[in-house]
Amino acid sequence: MLTRVMVTAGVLTILLGCSHSDSDSDSGPIPVVATTGMIADAVRNIGGDYVQVETLMGPGVDPHRYTPTPGDLSRLATARLVVYNGLHLEGKMADVLAHGSTRTLAITSQLQPTTDLRSAEADGLTHDPHVWFDVALWSRCVETIRDTLATLDPAHAEDYRTNCARYQRQLAELDAEVRQKVDSIPKPRRILVTSHDAFGYFGRAYGLEVHGLQGVSTAAETPLSEVQELARFLGTRQIPAVFGETSVPPKGLQKVLDTVKAEYNREVQLIGGDQALYSDALGPAGSAGGTYIGMVRHNITIIADALNRP
Ligand SMILES: [Zn+2]
Numbered sequence: 660m661l662t663r664v665m666v667t668a669g670v671l672t673i674l675l676g677c678s679h680s681d682s683d684s685d686s687g688p689i690p691v692v693a694t695t696g697m698i699a700d701a702v703r704n705i706g707g708d709y710v711q712v713e714t715l716m717g718p719g720v721d722p723h724r725y726t727p728t729p730g731d732l733s734r735l736a737t738a739r740l741v742v743y744n745g746l747h748l749e750g751k752m753a754d755v756l757a758h759g760s761t762r763t764l765a766i767t768s769q770l771q772p773t774t775d776l777r778s779a780e781a782d783g784l785t786h787d788p789h790v791w792f793d794v795a796l797w798s799r800c801v802e803t804i805r806d807t808l809a810t811l812d813p814a815h816a817e818d819y820r821t822n823c824a825r826y827q828r829q830l831a832e833l834d835a836e837v838r839q840k841v842d843s844i845p846k847p848r849r850i851l852v853t854s855h856d857a858f859g860y861f862g863r864a865y866g867l868e869v870h871g872l873q874g875v876s877t878a879a880e881t882p883l884s885e886v887q888e889l890a891r892f893l894g895t896r897q898i899p900a901v902f903g904e905t906s907v908p909p910k911g912l913q914k915v916l917d918t919v920k921a922e923y924n925r926e927v928q929l930i931g932g933d934q935a936l937y938s939d940a941l942g943p944a945g946s947a948g949g950t951y952i953g954m955v956r957h958n959i960t961i962i963a964d965a966l967n968r969p
Contacts, residue, residue, distance in 0.1 A: 894923025
């Protein structure tokens with residue numbers, strides 16, 4: 660396995676040997692590769708017609724478990740900019756991202772470890788990578804895209820600034836909308852239980868208690884003790900519903916709910932199917948979760964409806 664990763668990274672290095680340099684003055688849009696849909700959406704909003712964005716991880720794809728395909732490697736090699744989340748979200752791509760010579764940007768690189776980031780030491784990571792669920796924090800992250808595009812393409816720097824400011828105004832409105840929806844949920848019911856710990860920043864920013872069956876990564880299997888611990892929590896608290904995620908199979912949460920029913924004689928609803936939350940991946944283009952703003956809006960609507968149900 661180790662050898663394969665090293666070979667993969669080696670291949671990429673060779674492929675990237677012929678990539679463009681920053682001084683290329685190609686006409687036509689700048690080819691950009693983004694790892695997740697949330698990042699691709701931000702690049703499109705800020706880059707407008709001056710960028711051509713490809714997304715590596717499409718709808719329903721789990722970034723923690725994602726391994727790059729040979730097609731991805733050639734896409735990465737022909738890009739002028741690769742934008743990724745960082746903080747080990749793309750755990751299995753770390754070697755590939757580190758070994759290339761194409762310009763790369765980790766969108767979380769400007770955040771302060773002590774004040775902005777949540778620790779994830781319990782999960783064997785330094786920090787929790789799911790920063791996009793604090794909308795105000797994400798709004799700061801997208802400024803790195805503006806600045807990098809302005810460096811790559813100074814002729815359009817002013818457009819990137821204008822587009823970024825407009826996108827940030829939309830994000831500020833979204834942030835206020837989420838706060839309003841959370842306010843509609845009675846305080847004792849502000850508890851969000853999901854398949855994995857993707858919503859830590861969301862809970863911190865908007866005042867919900869958050870529990871994930873799996874830790875901040877889905878890369879390892881869930882031990883039975885974790886299933887029992889979450890079942891005990893649900894069995895002893897008045898929690899009406901738990902939430903599936905579009906990029907994580909619901910079987911783990913279903914096992915918890917079966918245990919709650921068997922051992923505590925309580926029915927807890929599993930919100931899944933087309934109501935599942937978008938956590939680590941956007942939905943298909945044109946769907947409710949086809950954009951970052953749509954994703955957050957879908958999630959908070961589903962969460963508020965389910966937790967407000969009598
Ligand atoms: Zn995740």
